[in-house]
Amino acid sequence: MGWKDVHRWLGLTAGTLAVVLGLGGAILAFDPVQQSWQATAAPSDLSAATLVERVTRSIPAAQEIRRLPSGAIVVFSFVGDQAQATYVDPADGRVLGPWQPSALPRWVKNLHRSLLLGDAGRWGAAGIALGVGLLSVSGLVLLLRRMGGWRRLAARVRGSLAQRVHVVVGRVVLAVLTLTSLTALTMSASTLGLVALDAGAEPEVLSVATGQAALPVAQLAMLQSLPVQDVRRLNFPADADPEDTWKVITVQGEGWIDRYAGRTLAWRDSTPAQRIYDWALVLHTGEGAWPWAVVLGLVGACVLVFWLSGVVMWWQARQQAPHITGNSPLAQADVLIFVASEGGSTWGFAQTLQDALRQGGHRVHTAALENFETTATTRQVFVLAATYGDGQAPAHASHALAHIAKLSPGAVPVTVLGFGDRQFPAFCAFAVALEQTLRAQGWPTLLPLERIHQQSSQQFARWGQTLAQALGEPLVLDHVPRVPLTTALTLVSRQDFAGPRESNLQAPQAPQAPPAAAILRFSWPAQGPGARLRGLGLARFAAGDLVGIVAPGSAVPRYYSLASGWEDGFLEICARQMPGGLCSTHLLGLQPGDRIAAFIRANPGFALPRTRRPVVLVGAGTGVAPLAGFIRRNDRHIPMHLYFGGRDPARDFYFGPEIQRWIGEGRLETVHTAFSRVPDGGGYVQDALRNDAARLRGLVAQGAILRVCGSRAMAHGVTEALDALLAPLHLTVQQLKAKERYAEDIF
Amino acid sequence: MHNPLMTTLAAASALAMSTLPSLAHSRQLTLTAQLKNYGGDGAYLAAYLTDAKGAYVRTLWVAGGKAKYHTHLSDWKRLSSGDTKRLDGVSGASVGAGRALKVTAELADALIDAGYEIRIDAAAEDMRDSPSEIRVPLSAANAGKPQAGKQFIQSLTFQLQ
Numbered sequence: 081m082g083w084k085d086v087h088r089w090l091g092l093t094a095g096t097l098a099v100v101l102g103l104g105g106a107i108l109a110f111d112p113v114q115q116s117w118q119a120t121a122a123p124s125d126l127s128a129a130t131l132v133e134r135v136t137r138s139i140p141a142a143q144e145i146r147r148l149p150s151g152a153i154v155v156f157s158f159v160g161d162q163a164q165a166t167y168v169d170p171a172d173g174r175v176l177g178p179w180q181p182s183a184l185p186r187w188v189k190n191l192h193r194s195l196l197l198g199d200a201g202r203w204g205a206a207g208i209a210l211g212v213g214l215l216s217v218s219g220l221v222l223l224l225r226r227m228g229g230w231r232r233l234a235a236r237v238r239g240s241l242a243q244r245v246h247v248v249v250g251r252v253v254l255a256v257l258t259l260t261s262l263t264a265l266t267m268s269a270s271t272l273g274l275v276a277l278d279a280g281a282e283p284e285v286l287s288v289a290t291g292q293a294a295l296p297v298a299q300l301a302m303l304q305s306l307p308v309q310d311v312r313r314l315n316f317p318a319d320a321d322p323e324d325t326w327k328v329i330t331v332q333g334e335g336w337i338d339r340y341a342g343r344t345l346a347w348r349d350s351t352p353a354q355r356i357y358d359w360a361l362v363l364h365t366g367e368g369a370w371p372w373a374v375v376l377g378l379v380g381a382c383v384l385v386f387w388l389s390g391v392v393m394w395w396q397a398r399q400q401a402p403h404i405t406g407n408s409p410l411a412q413a414d415v416l417i418f419v420a421s422e423g424g425s426t427w428g429f430a431q432t433l434q435d436a437l438r439q440g441g442h443r444v445h446t447a448a449l450e451n452f453e454t455t456a457t458t459r460q461v462f463v464l465a466a467t468y469g470d471g472q473a474p475a476h477a478s479h480a481l482a483h484i485a486k487l488s489p490g491a492v493p494v495t496v497l498g499f500g501d502r503q504f505p506a507f508c509a510f511a512v513a514l515e516q517t518l519r520a521q522g523w524p525t526l527l528p529l530e531r532i533h534q535q536s537s538q539q540f541a542r543w544g545q546t547l548a549q550a551l552g553e554p555l556v557l558d559h560v561p562r563v564p565l566t567t568a569l570t571l572v573s574r575q576d577f578a579g580p581r582e583s584n585l586q587a588p589q590a591p592q593a594p595p596a597a598a599i600l601r602f603s604w605p606a607q608g609p610g611a612r613l614r615g616l617g618l619a620r621f622a623a624g625d626l627v628g629i630v631a632p633g634s635a636v637p638r639y640y641s642l643a644s645g646w647e648d649g650f651l652e653i654c655a656r657q658m659p660g661g662l663c664s665t666h667l668l669g670l671q672p673g674d675r676i677a678a679f680i681r682a683n684p685g686f687a688l689p690r691t692r693r694p695v696v697l698v699g700a701g702t703g704v705a706p707l708a709g710f711i712r713r714n715d716r717h718i719p720m721h722l723y724f725g726g727r728d729p730a731r732d733f734y735f736g737p738e739i740q741r742w743i744g745e746g747r748l749e750t751v752h753t754a755f756s757r758v759p760d761g762g763g764y765v766q767d768a769l770r771n772d773a774a775r776l777r778g779l780v781a782q783g784a785i786l787r788v789c790g791s792r793a794m795a796h797g798v799t800e801a802l803d804a805l806l807a808p809l810h811l812t813v814q815q816l817k818a819k820e821r822y823a824e825d826i827f
Numbered sequence: 828m829h830n831p832l833m834t835t836l837a838a839a840s841a842l843a844m845s846t847l848p849s850l851a852h853s854r855q856l857t858l859t860a861q862l863k864n865y866g867g868d869g870a871y872l873a874a875y876l877t878d879a880k881g882a883y884v885r886t887l888w889v890a891g892g893k894a895k896y897h898t899h900l901s902d903w904k905r906l907s908s909g910d911t912k913r914l915d916g917v918s919g920a921s922v923g924a925g926r927a928l929k930v931t932a933e934l935a936d937a938l939i940d941a942g943y944e945i946r947i948d949a950a951a952e953d954m955r956d957s958p959s960e961i962r963v964p965l966s967a968a969n970a971g972k973p974q975a976g977k978q979f980i981q982s983l984t985f986q987l988q
Binding site for chain 1: 954
């Protein structure tokens, strides 16, 4: 069981009960705040002796003085046989009013510490506190894993609203929650009798009657030197008992004073256990520290937020769990497919492969990779493995590699197919590791490792053709990815671009000629908070993320880089007409008011981190779109430098006027352009980089972050140019990628 | 000050062991403490016996099982500190506000009308401690007469059989 399972199941069980404790705690936190509001605190130089003098003047029958954690002074006395408790102003001993232990009903506290179930409930509450502690620890591990380590803890959080709420709240309150759990356990340990707080039997002391009257309190040395700040409780000697003593309990310990001679009869320091308990009490309740009580109250209320968002996340994960149809039992199957998937999409590919093999008469069994094994009937094994983050195994398959390494190799071929994203330096790293392990173990293979980029159905189909040849049987892998729920976006406006000149050389452009490209701006429908919490509706997005668009008559989404973020209030893309392209034709045919079906896909590797370092943006053609989005949101005026490559400034200088405006507004520091189809245009964008080599080297030396967007050929050219010009710095693009300073968005 | 244990032993040898009901010359004491509706959590009560000099003799009953809170029954805790077996067989749950505590104990005949006192310390969370909440002389004349405590006890009655 991994951290994720521990966190999930503890959250659903102990976490549910922790909501009750958290809300109870949030209510209880009002008490210290309200009490410190009311308290008339003693001046810091006031001695206990003076306080007692003042108190006895206004309340002659006083028997006990308590200094509350809020600093307020309460005096207990008897009027006749009626017990009295009153607040007293320490400045003059004046009676301020009757004392009430708490403004809250008792049951709130009892609910919080024992769920109203007495001693059994106290054990239960302690168990919940332990559960919260374990949830905090596992939560921290998962948080660090998700964010990519301590250094990136403050980075932007991605995902559905529930995930973002869970992570953002967790980042803030995790430490306090851990502390609250520890202090709760400390308090439980003493209440449940596991730890003794006191130092054993009290000393046997009594005042020795000398025939004289009792000493006036002003002459009691211990009380003279004792600041009121340190007093917890002070008991007067009883009138009826001539041998009774003064007793004082302070922060440091407790002491007994002879009422006649005034000398200290005994002193006992607080035990270390008592001091720890005192600290735990303050840290857990906020007593006497109202700002901390406010923090604790808010954290208590956050438990509900945690639980709600956690339950929604769990439910979402369940919805996305794989459902494989037509699975044969393992013992009867001749083909086994093992899957390692993080988001669940790899299961879809497995289903396609399974369906195709079943059509060919095979009996196929598909299972998760951690269940890897072969049987006597097995003839072929396929491993479809995705990679999580920067080269790790998907969570469920984290031990699969070690498991496979322990098996003795069989004679059955095992073929690995990797799924990943070329943007990450460790492209399909987990699949590569699997391949290496299997080969090192001595398993044969039918086909060498193939790595599928960004869930490409086309690449998968090509691998299917190779597989069909190797198996010597017909096999077609026609994978239709399961499209996420789409949202209807409405076109608000469009800005058309005529396209490259040479296409019109033979026939001058007709006025109605269709545009070759357009910047399209969409709006999205209003979404209620309930739908957003469940991850329905359009997900939040930032410039650089992708929007998947499903054209009518097509089941395969096409992805476009976003030129705007959620905060901009519109969704903008730059689309170019692809020859015969179903989706681009659909997009460029849209009129304002028309709708498209779309969904957001996060592109976390490409997003700009929160930084003050300079940013170098390199884009060609419509690849400038996400870069324009970065510049548009550069409200903090980070030095950004844009290198733009096009064909003809009159035709495809996308965002040209905006770029000029952004320079004026200080959002963009410099722009360098290169146009390949005009005389003296400067060539390609990599030429613009070479021409500016000295300054680029300076920027990279300053720690600049680089983002490149465009075609594969362009990205290759940019890498070559940069590797050459960075050589004097002993840096390569590969190194910058590894440090997450360099990312590409390639189409 | 007397050593409480010595006192107990003295009482036992002179007056027959008070804890053994089978012995002759012993009587059964029934103690009923009715609590007020003081509006708080369950009260901790310690009922115990002191002799004519105010020295501790034995614990009759302690209501409330958490040792952490016994320090609030301060007179009992101080007086009984030498009695390591003070809780043996004579402790139970705390008593809710408005409820009654009923305790029985075997007492040697000779303790009655001999200056002994029944004392009860009381405390409840977040309220003021009430050591010696009530002190009632253990006399035949007092039996059956309800007496009020200072803070928590509405009435304390004892019966002798």
